Amino acid sequence: MxxxxxxxxxxxxxxxxxxxxxxxxxxxxxxxxxxxxxxxxxxxxxxxxxxxxxxxxxxxxxxxxxxxxxxxxxxxxxxxxxxxxxxxxxxxxxxxxxxxxxxxxxxxxxxxxxxxxxxxxxxxxxxxxxxxxxxxxxxxxxxxxxxxxxxxxxxxxxxxxxxxxxxxxxxxxxxxxxxxxxxxxxxxxxxxxxxxxxxxxxxxxxxxxxxxGIDGLTGLPNRTWLLHRMPWLLEAAHEQGRSLSLALIDLDHFKAINTDLGHRVGDRVLCHVAAVLQDALNESEWLVRLGGEELVLVMPLPVGAAWERMEVLRQRAAAHPFHPGTPRGEPIRITVSVGVAASPHDGHDTSQLLGRADRRLKHAKRGGRNRVVARDE
Incomplete structure (x- = not known):
């Protein structure tokens, strides 16, 4: 059978x-x-x-x-x-x-x-x-x-x-x-x-x-998948006259979690955040693990709507703390910082969009973390 x-x-x-x-x-x-x-x-x-x-x-x-x-x-x-x-x-x-x-x-x-x-x-x-x-x-x-x-x-x-x-x-x-x-x-x-x-x-x-093309830890698509998928998505968006946004997501204070609680707990935290975000996505959105604690969300939205979407997801991540599962383990509130870039305004290929989103992510980090930045400051 x-x-x-x-x-x-x-x-x-x-x-x-x-x-x-x-x-x-x-x-x-x-x-x-x-x-x-x-x-x-x-x-x-x-x-x-x-x-x-x-x-x-x-x-x-x-x-x-x-x-x-x-x-x-x-x-x-x-x-x-x-x-x-x-x-x-x-x-x-x-x-x-x-x-x-x-x-x-x-x-x-x-x-x-x-x-x-x-x-x-x-x-x-x-x-x-x-x-x-x-x-x-x-x-x-x-x-x-x-x-x-x-x-x-x-x-x-x-x-x-x-x-x-x-x-x-x-x-x-x-x-x-x-x-x-x-x-x-x-x-x-x-x-x-x-x-x-x-x-x-x-x-x-x-x-x-x-x-x-699949990340072994989270089960999400990985960088290889993104680099092959994005040209097709960008081309389709261009032909249909639509925008395509890319959000670079970084877990706040993730290095401290790895240092204080160990890498195994850090891996579980990453999987927890990925699952929380993944459960809220629709069929036209793709969540990708870029590497380390960085995730990427691809959305068929203009930059303004993408900022609003990421605000909802940022709040969702903060509202779902991670539970270590040990008798003395207190729930850990996990927050994320996000940089958003959109095609065609911010770039026409994956490299340009990632570069612009990374600069805006750094602005979010310098601005106190737990926030979404969708424009240059």
């Missing part, structure tokens, strides 16, 4: 939309895949040349040259689009579909010239495997499953068409051997196994990246 549940959970994870870190990795992976496709497409010209030099059928060489030219043209187009991945979110699915469909088209053209070549051309058929394996570079299991399913459907339809239209004599060839149902079923199984293996690799990559 537990094993089935784990398998089901893994399958749902593979088919779910990746988080922003994985999408960012997938965007760079799509560019890498596009560059690799250009290199492989150029190498495709070697296949018809080799076929012609080794006495292959002239028609196959012509189809090979035509197919290589077609793939090269589109490979250059995909490379150009891949340089702006955030503007073409559909691109990974389109390129995966192209890689698979181009293989099917070449096999169909070979079959029109010489029927056994449609199903027994191992060199061209291996392009299905390459197309599926290349989806691992996108770090998105949905693309892998999509490409694998498309290859199975298209190649399965090709098999059905050949066996429905060809006689037994037409399926025998001295160059390609006999085309048999058993061998074609084996190829379909290999495509399915390749898809499953590639999806497993993607899942493993997702888990490793996910672990790198």
């Amino acid at each position: 537990d094993q089935n549940r784990n398998i089901g959970g893994t399958f749902r994870t593979v088919l779910s939309r990746p988080d922003e870190i994985m999408l960012a990795a997938g965007a760079s992976g799509e560019l890498l895949a596009a560059r690799l496709r250009v290199a492989l497409a150029a190498c495709l010209f070697l296949l018809p040349v080799t076929n012609a030099l080794t006495g292959g059928l002239p028609g196959e060489s012509v189809i090979g040259f035509g197919g290589a030219a077609f793939v090269n043209i589109f490979a250059l187009l995909w490379l150009r689009l891949a340089r702006r991945p955030r503007h073409y979110r559909w691109l990974p699915f389109a390129t995966a579909a192209f890689d698979v469909t181009a293989t099917t088209v070449v096999l169909a053209l070979l079959g029109a010239q010489y029927l056994p070549a449609a199903l027994n051309s191992m060199v061209v058929w291996c392009c299905y495997v390459l197309a599926i394996l290349m989806t691992a570079l996108r770090s998105d299991g949905r693309i892998t499953v999509f490409a694998g399913a498309l290859a199975l459907v298209q190649y399965g339809m090709l098999i059905a068409m050949v066996f429905l239209t060809a006689s037994a004599d037409q399926l025998l060839s001295p160059e390609y051997g006999a085309v048999t149902p058993g061998s074609q079923i084996q190829r379909l199984i290999l495509l399915a196994l390749t898809t499953a293996l590639t999806a497993t690799i993607v899942y493993r990559m997702q888990r490793l990246v996910q672990m790198s």
Whole structure:
């Protein structure tokens, strides 16, 4: 039962939309895949040349040259689009579909010239495997499953068409051997196994990246997550004409807590404050542990509304003291100081916003702590 549940959970994870870190990795992976496709497409010209030099059928060489030219043209187009991945979110699915469909088209053209070549051309058929394996570079299991399913459907339809239209004599060839149902079923199984293996690799990559984006102490997203997530949020806010605010939160007198009560209690205090704040957030707000006792709250609000929001959260933190849980342990009142910065007024990227918020946080500290500063003083 537990094993089935784990398998089901893994399958749902593979088919779910990746988080922003994985999408960012997938965007760079799509560019890498596009560059690799250009290199492989150029190498495709070697296949018809080799076929012609080794006495292959002239028609196959012509189809090979035509197919290589077609793939090269589109490979250059995909490379150009891949340089702006955030503007073409559909691109990974389109390129995966192209890689698979181009293989099917070449096999169909070979079959029109010489029927056994449609199903027994191992060199061209291996392009299905390459197309599926290349989806691992996108770090998105949905693309892998999509490409694998498309290859199975298209190649399965090709098999059905050949066996429905060809006689037994037409399926025998001295160059390609006999085309048999058993061998074609084996190829379909290999495509399915390749898809499953590639999806497993993607899942493993997702888990490793996910672990790198989560703070081990608080369970909050960490600096890595923030640095990958913020560019997407800033771009979306800019396109929609909205503001995006970032609040840098620092626990007051946290070093004294660590010194007087020990680091274990300090860790519990940090987790307590993170939980108090997290429980009050809505779905459009993200709380991140930046490092040490510093937290960051990202809000889709202009600076004035963000200041009001942080005032409410600051008061909430002060109203929920930390209880050490020991017989003589008195509740500890925890307060926070906050610096707020907003895009586009205070900056257009994560570094600029963090720098402005940090300066305002220092103003809050110098002003007596337990306060929110949203403008330069």
